[in-house]
């Protein structure tokens with residue numbers, strides 16, 4: 079008779095090898111590594127890593143923006159200021175961990191003495207999280223990473239950017255519109271950059287009946303980093319007391 083954890087095995091049911099031996103024995107086909115059930119485990123492990131790392135982060139704000147802004151450019155400095163002001167107000171700053179405005183926001187947060195987090199994404203070209211990230215994770219799956227941005231922040235700050243930034247912006251607006259997240263400010267920084275999109279949302283989406291009357295107000299526009307912090311702070315105080 080053999081006991082293995084909660085199991086009792088007798089006779090021919092007793093395996094000839096131990097669990098460790100079977101684990102360490104690498105022989106056999108490897109196709110299973112490329113199957114979806116195996117990927118599900120990998121996805122699960124990304125959630126476990128992410129939740130484990132971020133669950134004790136205090137109040138946080140996710141800052142999005144172009145990966146392509148040059149160091150020292152006006153937009154880089156804007157992102158740096160936004161990151162710095164949020165950190166000074168006590169918020170952890172979470173970015174996509176990449177270059178450009180993500181790096182700038184991490185830099186601002188770090189230099190203001192705040193916590194600077196980067197949730198990177200594995201991309202086809204070699205890349206690691208930027209040098210201003212104090213706590214970083216690199217995800218394989220976009221959708222796991224996106225869950226982390228929403229779950230562990232109290233607001234989205236959206237600086238000028240391209241498709242990646244638009245993806246993050248519209249995901250946030252949809253979650254707010256459908257009530258999946260509540261009292262979650264989505265702040266567009268850069269009235270000139272975002273004005274055209276906001277006008278189109280009002281003049282086309284609302285006029286054509288594709289969104290509700292009040293939906294354009296789900297996002298707020300500003301040019302002023304101090305105003306960003308004020309909006310976040312106000313929503314936060316109303317929500318958490």
Ligand SMILES: CC(C)=CCNc1ncnc2c1ncn2[C@@H]1O[C@H](COP(=O)(O)O)[C@@H](O)[C@H]1O
Pocket residue numbers: 141142143144145146173174175176177180198199201205238239240241242243244246
């Ligand atoms: C130089 C280059 C293109 C590097 C890309 N490296 C990246 N690293 C991490 N997050 C990224 C990257 N590219 C896009 N993203 C995600 O998409 C947004 C920026 O994309 P975009 O530049 O607006 O469209 C960021 O907020 C970020 O979450």
